[in-house]
Amino acid sequence: MEGLLLVVSGPSATGKGTVCRQLVNETDVELSVSATTREPRPGEVDGVDYFFMTEEEFVKTIEEDGFIEHVENFGRRYGTPLSYVKSKISSGRDIILEIDVQGAAIIKEKFPECILIFLLPPSIEELGARIRRRGTETKEKIAQRLSKAQQEIECIVNYDYYIVNNEVEQAVEDMKSIIKAEHHKLCKNVSDQIINSFKEEKTDALS
Amino acid sequence: MEGLLLVVSGPSATGKGTVCRQLVNETDVELSVSATTREPRPGEVDGVDYFFMTEEEFVKTIEEDGFIEHVENFGRRYGTPLSYVKSKISSGRDIILEIDVQGAAIIKEKFPECILIFLLPPSIEELGARIRRRGTETKEKIAQRLSKAQQEIECIVNYDYYIVNNEVEQAVEDMKSIIKAEHHKLCKNVSDQIINSFKEEKTDALS
Numbered sequence: 198m199e200g201l202l203l204v205v206s207g208p209s210a211t212g213k214g215t216v217c218r219q220l221v222n223e224t225d226v227e228l229s230v231s232a233t234t235r236e237p238r239p240g241e242v243d244g245v246d247y248f249f250m251t252e253e254e255f256v257k258t259i260e261e262d263g264f265i266e267h268v269e270n271f272g273r274r275y276g277t278p279l280s281y282v283k284s285k286i287s288s289g290r291d292i293i294l295e296i297d298v299q300g301a302a303i304i305k306e307k308f309p310e311c312i313l314i315f316l317l318p319p320s321i322e323e324l325g326a327r328i329r330r331r332g333t334e335t336k337e338k339i340a341q342r343l344s345k346a347q348q349e350i351e352c353i354v355n356y357d358y359y360i361v362n363n364e365v366e367q368a369v370e371d372m373k374s375i376i377k378a379e380h381h382k383l384c385k386n387v388s389d390q391i392i393n394s395f396k397e398e399k400t401d402a403l404s
Numbered sequence: 405m406e407g408l409l410l411v412v413s414g415p416s417a418t419g420k421g422t423v424c425r426q427l428v429n430e431t432d433v434e435l436s437v438s439a440t441t442r443e444p445r446p447g448e449v450d451g452v453d454y455f456f457m458t459e460e461e462f463v464k465t466i467e468e469d470g471f472i473e474h475v476e477n478f479g480r481r482y483g484t485p486l487s488y489v490k491s492k493i494s495s496g497r498d499i500i501l502e503i504d505v506q507g508a509a510i511i512k513e514k515f516p517e518c519i520l521i522f523l524l525p526p527s528i529e530e531l532g533a534r535i536r537r538r539g540t541e542t543k544e545k546i547a548q549r550l551s552k553a554q555q556e557i558e559c560i561v562n563y564d565y566y567i568v569n570n571e572v573e574q575a576v577e578d579m580k581s582i583i584k585a586e587h588h589k590l591c592k593n594v595s596d597q598i599i600n601s602f603k604e605e606k607t608d609a610l611s
Contacts, residue, residue, distance in 0.1 A: 315590070317598065321605035350602045354595040358588045371588055378585030381565045381578055383522070388561040391524065395557045398528040 198387075200286040201379055202229075202308060203293040203372075206301045207316030208346030210327050212362045213295045216316060219369045220293065226376065229294035230281060232258070235273040248278060266296070266303040277304070291376060298352040305355065312379055314372070315356040319363050321346060405594075407493040408586055409436075409515060410500040410579075413508045414523030415553030417534050419569045420502045423523060426576045427500065433583065436501035437488060439465070442480040455485060473503070473510040484511070498583060505559040512562065519586055521579070522563040526570050528553060 203226070207213050221228050232248040234255050243249045250258070255274050258264060267276030277294060285292050296304065301313055318324035321343050328339050353359060358375050362368045410433070414420050428435050439455040441462050450456045457465070462481050465471060474483030484501060492499050503511065508520055525531035528550050535546050560566060565582050569575045 317602075321602055347602055347605075351599050353590060353598055354592065356590050356595075358585065359590055359594070359598060360588060371584065374581040374584035375588060377578065377581035378565065381567060381582060383560060383563050383566055385561065387566070388563075391560055391566065392558050395524075395528055395554055398554075 198289055198380070200288070200290040200292065201376065202282060202286060202304075202311040203291060203314060203376065204301050204304055204311050205293060205295050205314050205316055206298050206349070206352075206356070207362075208318060208324060208349050209342065210324055210331075211316050211318045211346075212365060212368070213316050215365055216360075216362060216368045216372065217293055217295055219365060220372050223369065224291075224373060224376070226291045226293050227285065229277060229285075229292045231294075232264070232267075232276045232278050233273060248281070250274075265307050266300050268300065279307075282308070298349050298355075302352075302355060312358070312375070313356040314375065315350075315353045315359045316368065317350065317353075317359055317361045318346070319361055405496055405587070407495070407497040407499065408583065409489060409493060409511075409518040410498060410521060410583065411508050411511055411518050412500060412502050412521050412523055413505050413556070413559075413563070414569075415525065415531060415556050416549065417531055417538075418523050418525045418553075419572060419575070420523050422572055423567075423569060423575045423579065424500055424502055426572060427579050430576065431498075431580060431583070433498045433500050434492065436484060436492075436499045438501075439471070439474075439483045439485050440480060455488070457481075472514050473507050475507065486514075489515070505556050505562075509559075509562060519565070519582070520563040521582065522557075522560045522566045523575065524557065524560075524566055524568045525553070526568055 205213050205217055217228065220226055230244065230246070230248060232250050232255065234250055234252050235247075237243065237247070237249050241247065252274075255267075255276065258276070258278070259267060263279055264276035265279050265282060267274060269275075282292065304311055305313055318327070324346055325339060325343050328334055328342060334342070360368050360371045360375075412420050412424060424435065427433055437451065437453070437455060439457050439462065441457055441459050442454075444450065444454070444456050448454065459481075462474075462483065465483070465485070466474060470486050471483035472486050472489060474481060476482075489499065511518055512520055525534070531553055532546060532550050535541055535549060541549070567575050567578045567582075
């Protein structure tokens with residue numbers, strides 16, 4: 198049975214990272230490993246934290262259509278390697294990645310069988326409170342972030358599932374149910390496999 | 405939020421009844437109540453066990469297109485009342501009904517938003533063993549039932565989910581996950597509701 202590619206988006210400060218880390222700790226789901234051209238930090242391991250690439254390797258991989266999606270941030274490149282995702286999934290592992298709404302749309306296009314999950318804050322008010330509690334942003338900056346959150350939430354129409362992150366434990370449980378249900382979903386392939394496995398049994402011999 | 409109409413099929417002796425009853429005992433899901441023209445047995449309550457109807461009432465309901473599906477068995481009629489299902493669902497209750505593959509196909513046509521779940525035995529061999537353990541059937545009859553089971557399993561292509569009933573507890577847990585996931589599913593309506601509820605909040609006042 199194939200694994201799942203789970204893609205999680207949601208406004209910043211909604212708690213995507215915490216929810217994904219806890220899910221990975223409590224289940225067999227693995228965090229997807231991205232490729233990057235930035236330097237490894239002390240303790241970071243190639244193939245575990247990131248696939249570290251030179252600029253040349255990264256560009257070559259783009260040209261070979263080897264990324265599901267890729268972006269550039271402040272001169273550093275990040276991408277999701279297609280071959281890595283495919284090999285994980287075909288070996289039956291579920292992998293999860295956190296990405297913004299634009300990235301998620303690109304992944305869905307290239308990988309229609311992925312599961313898009315949108316993590317929502319309980320409310321904009323609560324999101325504002327969470328950002329204020331961090332104490333790192335001006336009043337103006339917070340207003341900007343909240344208005345951006347509202348815009349991002351409009352992209353929810355493209356997603357398969359939503360989860361409200363009221364409490365991390367509950368959000369992780371919701372995620373687990375979605376994953377379990379998806380593993381019980383029928384499609385043409387799975388149906389054919391089931392029908393064939395039951396057909397192989399001879400009823401005469403079994404009565 | 406609307407409730408779900410869950411429809412469970414599977415070969416006879418797979419354990420549909422046991423799984424559905426346990427689900428109903430452990431959750432808020434309700435067993436759907438059918439209409440019938442047969443006489444109430446001692447202790448049976450109208451509107452709880454069945455909606456008891458006269459032949460005339462039943463035929464009138466058919467003519468008014470008031471059943472999602474209906475059948476006749478040995479001169480007795482059984483049907484799933486449309487208005488009952490609609491009122492349960494719109495009040496937010498999940499209801500479940502057990503039905504054969506033909507009945508399920510009719511329900512899906514009349515009620516496309518229903519969730520079709522196929523309950524499978526672990527194998528035809530195990531299904532045969534379960535029927536033999538009951539000790540009520542001839543060798544020939546068992547072979548017929550197993551061959552019918554294989555035919556029914558071919559209808560799995562029309563279903564949304566499958567569950568293997570290896571152990572009742574596990575099958576009920578799988579059912580719960582499917583229900584929970586379905587309540588987190590996004591469609592146009594749900595997306596619009598979410599977008600609107602977040603839009604109503606003014607970001608300026610909250611920063």
